[in-house]
Amino acid sequence: MNKLPQDLHIHSVYSVGDGAVVPQMTIEFIASLEHAEVRGVSDHFEYLRGEIFDSYAREVQTYGLYLGCEVNDSEDAREAIEYPFDYYIYHCRDRVSEYRGAELLLSTGKPVIVSHPMAMGADPAKVPTDCFLEINNRYIWRDDYRAYFSPWLATFRFVLGSDAHQPNWLNQTVARKVACELGILESILFPVIESVGAC
DSSP: OOOEEEEOOBOOTTOTTOTTOOTTOOHHHHHHHOOEEEEEEEEEGGGTOTTHHHHHHHHHHHTTOEEEEEEOSHHHHHHHTTSOOSEEEEOOOSSHHHHHHHHHHHTTTSOEEEOSHHHHTOOTTTSOTTSEEEEETTTGGGSOHHHHHGGGTTTOEEEEEOOBSSGGGOOOHHHHHHHHHHTOOBOOOSOOOOOOOOO
């Protein structure tokens, strides 16, 4: 089986309020599929606050996955930086406060991936250029990605993501086609770590 080089935008059952996530998306099951060389789980930060975080972090790391979260806005960013995540997936809407939120996350020195920026309405002219822009399998085909991304190909580094909420979403078919079409070289953010297989 040919593995994807990297997939850092994956949701699990820890995203309890996300109706698209199915009960089968356990950390153990995600790890067992071994669909990518570099893998991270990035559940929605609003469901990881407080005591649940320790369980989440322990389970993700036990299975040899990178520990991420998806941060909804700049308000959540202020709290998310207090947790020991390896990276952030960030919703960057076209507001001054949200670009500042991206800068705040970058101040941690950890990778910040601006998730589905076209779908969120982010203006690349205002996004800090140290962020990675995501080509997201779930949303990329919905709008004119050529017009949106082409002016910024030499400005930003790019990450491809599945945004998987269900097992059959763990692919990047459309994202990889778009990246190839635009001549985007994917940035691999972390080294491969030995995972603990479930079988």
